[in-house]
Amino acid sequence: MEKLIEKVTNILGSNNYKITSQRKDILKVLIKNKERHFSAEELYEEVKKINPDVGLATIYRNLEIFSELGITHQLDFDGNFKKYELSLERHHHHLICKNCGKIIEFNDDVLEDFEKDLEKHYNFKIVDHQIKFYGICQDCKNEDE
Numbered sequence: 001m002e003k004l005i006e007k008v009t010n011i012l013g014s015n016n017y018k019i020t021s022q023r024k025d026i027l028k029v030l031i032k033n034k035e036r037h038f039s040a041e042e043l044y045e046e047v048k049k050i051n052p053d054v055g056l057a058t059i060y061r062n063l064e065i066f067s068e069l070g071i072t073h074q075l076d077f078d079g080n081f082k083k084y085e086l087s088l089e090r091h092h093h094h095l096i097c098k099n100c101g102k103i104i105e106f107n108d109d110v111l112e113d114f115e116k117d118l119e120k121h122y123n124f125k126i127v128d129h130q131i132k133f134y135g136i137c138q139d140c141k142n143e144d145e
């Protein structure tokens, strides 16, 4: 936890942002819940528990800054709503249910191999990738039957 906060502090610092106590509390919640994909409102509810002074506008503003700096990753759902997660040191991909919004994380070496093939084929240095598959999750599929 401390190590990650230090890392984020450095990223913020080199972009002229200070680590305020509110920022730190938002980060703490994100780090503690690494596996979760938060909407801004959901994150707000969690941060409020450790810092009742934080407002929703602060959460929005910081999520924007964090996403810009690559500290958080923003998942779009057809432009309707957004979810956020900590992206540092967590490489993975997403299956997103278009019906209920459930997000399933996965990692597949085949995709990483595919990246190496692309690099070779196009002589292109790939620095990052994001992979999202949209569909219908098991629960939603069962409901239809």
Ligand SMILES: [Zn+2]
Pocket: 097, 098, 099, 100, 101, 102, 136, 137, 138, 139, 140
């Ligand atoms: Zn679903």
Ligand SMILES: [Zn+2]
Pocket: 037, 085, 092, 093, 094, 105
């Ligand atoms: Zn994720």
Ligand SMILES: [Zn+2]
Pocket: 091, 092, 093, 111, 112, 129
């Ligand atoms: Zn990958």
